[in-house]
Amino acid sequence: MEHKVIGMLGCGNVGCGVYNLLMDMAEDIAHRDKLSIQVKKILVRDKAKQREGIPAELLTTNAKDILEDEDITLVIECMGGEEPATTLMAEALKRGKTVVTANKMAIALNWHILHNAAIEGGAGLQFEASVCGAVPVIRVLNNSMQANRITQVMGIVNGTTNYILSKMTDEMRPYAEVLLEAQALGLAEPDPASDVGGFDAAYKLSILSSLAFHARVPYDKVYREGIENVQVQDIAAGKDLGYRLKLLAIGKREGDVVDVRVHPAFVPDNHPLASVGGAFNAVFLTGNACGDMMLYGRGAGSMPTAGAILSDVVYSLTNPEPKHPSFENNNTLHPSLSITDNWQCGFYLRFSAMNRPGVLGHITTKLGQHGVSISSILQRKAEGEGDVPVIVITHRAFEKDVQAALKEIDPAIARVESALRVEGIE
Structure with a gap:
């Protein structure tokens, strides 16, 4: 049995989910992977705040208790947002600590910084949970599609907007009314702009298209429209004609021309993405060898996200030799590629x-x-x-x-x- 010591940055809903899932799965991981995982410290803003299932003695407000502890070899980042998460992750990586994160904003905007820090420190950087929660699309792109040239990645990657559009379609209710319901159910944030404006999906598309096309596609190259102006009469007319409306994240590559965009779009009723309802996510891939395939599952929520994070933790601790994308990872589009706005x-x-x-x-x-x-x-x-x-x-x-x-x-x-x-x- 190998014993590993880890730390956590942040302990909100996802962080609590990760810790409690780790405790629940400890015996299974020990039996299956011959691995014992100890959480030594968890960085929080307020130690007095009640957190179900989290021992108070693990909590700290000082990041150095994790970053400078040589026993800790892996850090889980659950803070969210660009900063201070990016700075803390980069520091951990430079110190040789593998980082596991679900932070799509930090990856999409600062992947090059984190990548270089990981190379400098000889550490791993894992981010399966940053796109589509429990759906293992990152692992598939990295490990299962080497024999394919992927020409298309198209997906429903935001659960909030899919819930809203599904409700509008099934019940013919206006956008504003369904948004209020989603907020009341906790499926939409009090400030829903990141979701309904397509920003969240654009972060995820930047990550997916970079991995799919084996070239960095910066976030600022992604065309974006949200669902705020979608009208019920258009959904109804599309339905009559055999289409369903979805907020799609679309990436296509033809030769050296790349098309990346997020916007509402109709898909035919017989398309696999048309049947993805509620808060579920799905990613539809097209490769030269595999043809079409789709991955589907829960894209958000404490436990689906925690499951993806814990999977990355176990993978990293049982595969100590870090593996990084081999494409040139900086914050600009590779000069051999061009982005089209005439798709x-x-x-x-x-x-x-x-x-x-x-x-x-x-x-x-x-x-x-x-x-x-x-x-x-x-x-x-x-x-x-x-x-x-x-x-x-x-x-x-x-x-x-x-x-x-x-x-x-x-x-x-x-x-x-x-x-x-x-x-x-x-």
């Missing part, structure tokens, strides 16, 4: 159109002049004597062509009410 996908377009002959011809002509072909058109019944709702689904088209066409459609004839992208179509 190809389908489009869902909703117009308020005059109820008279020639209107559909005007819309289709302007789209056609920019090379945008139409897959289907749905004209809904007008309410009273007002304008007629017209919904257009296009075939795959270039983003800039669609935007240019929409600018040329006369708003006096057909006013653009909504434009959403469609993925998962040929």
Whole structure:
């Protein structure tokens, strides 16, 4: 039996979950992995705060009690946020202590700093829990896909937004109402901007696309839109046409051109991502050898996240030789790559159109002049004597062509009410 001593930075919901799960799984880990793990110190802001299941004698407010303790060979970071987490993790790594973290913000923004610190200290850096909680997508990309050139990673990587959009779809309730419910249930933060604005998903996409395409894709290269302006009538129209709306994190690589974006998008009902409901996460991968595959599971919550963290802990302690990505890891896009802002996908377009002959011809002509072909058109019944709702689904088209066409459609004839992208179509 090998005995290992570890420390923890932070002890909120996730940190408490990690400690309690470790205590619960101690006998199983000892039997299966011949490993005894002792938590020696836990860094907290307030030692007086009650923490269920956490012995008070383990708590400290001094980071040096962990960073300078030579018995501690691994540090779990559960603080969250960019700072002071990044600084403390970098210091631990430089001192030769392996770091396990779920901190997607710190990894996405400062991966190069932590990577260099790990190399300097000869330590490991593990972050499975930073993307999709219990879903082992990082391990799959690092260890199971070496025989593939991955051309696409597309996923539902934020549970809060998936819960909101699922509720809006299933119950036809407005965004603001469902958001309040999610907050009351603890599924959305009091300030939900990071989730509903797509920031959280963009952090995760930066990490996923870097690993998938074996080249650093900085966070600031990710195009981002949130779900704040999603309307129930668009969800309803998409549903009638056989689509479901999701907040997707999309990464594609064709040659040396990379397309990375987070935004709401429709997917066909028969696409695997369409069935991912509630707060669950899923990542859909495409490789040259494996074809299409999808990983699915709980993407947030104390215990799913704690499980991923503890898995990294056991992996690190039983594989002491650290393994790091071999691509050039700095905070800029590699010069051999370029990011496109003119991606190809389908489009869902909703117009308020005059109820008279020639209107559909005007819309289709302007789209056609920019090379945008139409897959289907749905004209809904007008309410009273007002304008007629017209919904257009296009075939795959270039983003800039669609935007240019929409600018040329006369708003006096057909006013653009909504434009959403469609993925998962040929």
